[in-house]
Amino acid sequence: MVHILQLITALRQALPLSTQDVSETMDARVRFPFLPEKDVLRTLLIHRPEDVPTFDFIWDLLFGDLQSLSSPVTPAHRDKRNSSPGGLGFGRGTGGVSLDPGASAALQSSLTAQALALLEALNPLENQEEALKQLLGALGLYAWLNSQALSCQRGEISSAAWDTAQEEFLALQFALSQVIQAWQIKRANSWDHLVQQHWRYRPLLNLSPAEKRLVQAAIRQWGRTLAVHPGSRFRPGSRGTLDISASLRQAARRDGFIFQPARKTRITKVPELVVLCDVSNSVAPYVEFLLYLVLKLRSHFRRIRLFLFIDTLFEIQNLPFDPDLSEVDTIIETWAHKGSSGFSDYGRVLREFADTVLPGVSARSTLLILGDGKNNYRPPQTEYLALIQEKVRRVIWLNPLEMNEWYDRDNALSQYREHCTHVFRCRTLHDLQIITRKLMR
Amino acid sequence: MWNSPAELSQALSQQGYLLGSEAAITLFLALALEKPCLLEGPAGVGKTQLALSLAEVSGRHLIRLQCYEGLDTTKALYDWDYAKQLLRLQLAKGSGWNEVKTDLFSSEFLLARPLLQALLSPDPALLLIDELDKSDEEFESFLLELLAEFQVTIPELGTLKAKTKPLVILTSNNSRDFSDALRRRCVQLQLTYPSLEQETAILRQKCPEIADRLNQDVAEFVAKVRKLPLRKLPSVSESLDFARALHALREDSLDLERLVGTLGILLKYPQDLIKLEERLRRWQAENQKNQGR
Numbered sequence: 001m002v003h004i005l006q007l008i009t010a011l012r013q014a015l016p017l018s019t020q021d022v023s024e025t026m027d028a029r030v031r032f033p034f035l036p037e038k039d040v041l042r043t044l045l046i047h048r049p050e051d052v053p054t055f056d057f058i059w060d061l062l063f064g065d066l067q068s069l070s071s072p073v074t075p076a077h078r079d080k081r082n083s084s085p086g087g088l089g090f091g092r093g094t095g096g097v098s099l100d101p102g103a104s105a106a107l108q109s110s111l112t113a114q115a116l117a118l119l120e121a122l123n124p125l126e127n128q129e130e131a132l133k134q135l136l137g138a139l140g141l142y143a144w145l146n147s148q149a150l151s152c153q154r155g156e157i158s159s160a161a162w163d164t165a166q167e168e169f170l171a172l173q174f175a176l177s178q179v180i181q182a183w184q185i186k187r188a189n190s191w192d193h194l195v196q197q198h199w200r201y202r203p204l205l206n207l208s209p210a211e212k213r214l215v216q217a218a219i220r221q222w223g224r225t226l227a228v229h230p231g232s233r234f235r236p237g238s239r240g241t242l243d244i245s246a247s248l249r250q251a252a253r254r255d256g257f258i259f260q261p262a263r264k265t266r267i268t269k270v271p272e273l274v275v276l277c278d279v280s281n282s283v284a285p286y287v288e289f290l291l292y293l294v295l296k297l298r299s300h301f302r303r304i305r306l307f308l309f310i311d312t313l314f315e316i317q318n319l320p321f322d323p324d325l326s327e328v329d330t331i332i333e334t335w336a337h338k339g340s341s342g343f344s345d346y347g348r349v350l351r352e353f354a355d356t357v358l359p360g361v362s363a364r365s366t367l368l369i370l371g372d373g374k375n376n377y378r379p380p381q382t383e384y385l386a387l388i389q390e391k392v393r394r395v396i397w398l399n400p401l402e403m404n405e406w407y408d409r410d411n412a413l414s415q416y417r418e419h420c421t422h423v424f425r426c427r428t429l430h431d432l433q434i435i436t437r438k439l440m441r
Numbered sequence: 442m443w444n445s446p447a448e449l450s451q452a453l454s455q456q457g458y459l460l461g462s463e464a465a466i467t468l469f470l471a472l473a474l475e476k477p478c479l480l481e482g483p484a485g486v487g488k489t490q491l492a493l494s495l496a497e498v499s500g501r502h503l504i505r506l507q508c509y510e511g512l513d514t515t516k517a518l519y520d521w522d523y524a525k526q527l528l529r530l531q532l533a534k535g536s537g538w539n540e541v542k543t544d545l546f547s548s549e550f551l552l553a554r555p556l557l558q559a560l561l562s563p564d565p566a567l568l569l570i571d572e573l574d575k576s577d578e579e580f581e582s583f584l585l586e587l588l589a590e591f592q593v594t595i596p597e598l599g600t601l602k603a604k605t606k607p608l609v610i611l612t613s614n615n616s617r618d619f620s621d622a623l624r625r626r627c628v629q630l631q632l633t634y635p636s637l638e639q640e641t642a643i644l645r646q647k648c649p650e651i652a653d654r655l656n657q658d659v660a661e662f663v664a665k666v667r668k669l670p671l672r673k674l675p676s677v678s679e680s681l682d683f684a685r686a687l688h689a690l691r692e693d694s695l696d697l698e699r700l701v702g703t704l705g706i707l708l709k710y711p712q713d714l715i716k717l718e719e720r721l722r723r724w725q726a727e728n729q730k731n732q733g734r
Contacts, residue, residue, distance in 0.1 A: 016621055018625060020625070021625065024474065027474075028470060028473075028474065031473070032470070034445070035446070035466060035470075036466070039463060039466045039467075040466070040470065043628060043629075044474075044628070046629070047621070047624035047625060047627070048624060048629065049481060049631040052631075155727075158727045159720070159723050159724065159727065160665060167668075257531065261523045261527070
């Protein structure tokens with residue numbers, strides 16, 4: 001049982017585990033000794049599917065040795081790895097390891113050994129993403145993927161083989177990231193890296209496609225929470241709570257006889273939202289998530305107006321974009337090349353907004369600004385933001401930079417801050433969660 | 442009820458539901474520990490079907506609560522029969538207030554909705570709370586007492602405990618996340634799309650009239666389609682419909698050249714159809730090239 005407690009201690013660094021969870025797990029181990037221990041523990045300790053990789057990682061780290069981390073992958077990845085992308089080898093030169101299914105274990109083992117040797121040289125105690133890129137490059141995996149892409153373009157391999165190659169690449173990337181993480185944890189002798197690499201706390205910039213989907217699911221829910229506020233007014237209806245005063249009024253008209261109880265439902269507030277979104281290069285990766293949030297808010301707000309800016313304003317009419325936002329990406333690219341210098345100018349944009357857009361904005365609307373505040377040493381023209389703040393209900397600024405960077409010399413946020421109702425750091429999913437909670441108060 | 446996951450899996454298999462070994466362990470633990478089981482996964486992977494099959498094999502009668510936005514306790518748990526109460530009031534003009542006020546909130550005027558029906562049921566029941574993610578967060582919080590203690594509190598009547606603990610199955614399509622409190626009370630089981638072998642077995646079991654070759658081809662084709670970046674991947678029910686559609690067209694095997702008009706059965710969004718048709722042309726070209734070699 002000591003090893004279970006060891007596992008629980010490690011899991012608690014990243015996941016919330018209650019005493020009841022622990023007690024049920026111990027109970028189950030005693031009652032069902034014939035069941036695989038790992039499956040029982042995972043079932044009873046893990047309550048979210050997205051936390052399963054964390055469990056698997058810690059299990060492998062504690063009860064395997066570092067060498068066995070060659071296969072710390074989820075069952076989904078394991079299934080995908082059973083097929084070969086076409087027999088080409090990995091590694092530099094011609095001595096790469098074959099990706100034949102039968103050689104998979106040898107490949108994993110070989111890659112892990114090479115990765116560990118490289119990690120000793122790189123010594124990446126902090127930046128896991130950078131270390132991963134370096135490893136992928138040094139092991140020749142980028143070159144291999146490019147060769148596969150080229151072969152597919154030339155028609156030398158089928159599109160199915162190219163799809164499989166990409167899956168293989170992702171699986172190996174995942175496996176290597178876990179090797180790095182394990183190395184960092186062992187080297188630092190601390191579980192801090194585990195928490196930092198949890199998808200909830202990682203910068204939105206560095207998420208994998210699967211993690212992006214998780215973030216989008218979370219955002220979808222908060223979007224609804226943010227948008228729907230129960231109002232103070234009611235409307236009569238056939239459902240809802242019993243309206244006693246209306247029922248009594250009806251009864252008074254009928255000599256005290258009540259034929260039909262009256263009911264009422266609360267009318268939700270449907271406010272207006274205006275979004276100003278900086279799409280310059282420094283903020284671009286975060287824009288994706290804000291736009292996704294806006295997309296999810298669309299059905300809950302009476303009206304949403306979305307403006308993109310770098311040094312001029314550009315309104316996206318009718319929010320035409322699809323769920324994967326590919327359409328909006330194209331719009332941003334086209335507009336950014338044509339109508340912008342590429343350097344943010346917040347002062348100019350706010351002036352333009354105050355002059356042209358503000359007269360048509362409702363006094364009950366919320367202005368949401370996503371930007372890092374980097375003004376490239378141009379005049380901030382804070383008077384325009386002050387003017388905007390007077391007109392709208394609230395101004396919320398979401399900044400993807402770390403707080404200490406808000407006060408850099410080229411950053412005008414410190415001057416804009418006094419004219420905002422709220423300024424939040426919006427860098428990770430956890431930040432988004434905090435923002436939603438605070439705005440709901 | 443069952444002594445091992447293998448027994449449970451076999452019982453479900455006899456009912457026509459094929460459950461993987463890991464999923465069988467999870468479900469077995471949920472049943473053995475008498476905990477609600479939260480089934481999650483994309484639409485059409487068989488979450489509701491699992492609950493229905495489980496009700497069949499366990500001999501419990503199924504009580505189903507379909508969740509939707511705005512669902513509240515009056516629709517899910519109980520309501521007072523206001524019309525009946527009013528009638529009682531009209532008839533009791535001569536009686537005293539004390540007699541009427543207690544009488545009005547007795548079980549005679551109580552309308553039991555699915556959750557209460559499951560708790561008060563004298564026979565063993567399986568309570569299916571379907572698509573819980575569609576309901577509001579308030580309703581989710583309300584469920585906590587029921588899921589943890591198998592009891593509910595009605596202000597006028599007090600706390601009602603389950604006569605026979607029902608099996609509780611909750612399903613979700615992940616359109617929103619649940620609170621830690623709800624998740625802690627459940628055993629979570631993630632159902633995903635089946636593997637190629639599982640899907641072939643499902644097709645053989647559900648469509649015995651279809652040639653083996655066609656079933657195998659459909660399973661392989663659907664597996665390939667699921668690798669494409671689509672908005673909605675084809676589910677098991679859609680691959681069953683697809684196989685039946687090809688069978689209705691008198692096809693014995695799947696020919697990429699003769700799929701026109703049938704892809705709409707597999708995919709539901711126009712953009713997905715465009716993507717698949719584009720990919721289909723590539724697959725056809727590759728096939729022709731391979732045949733030419």
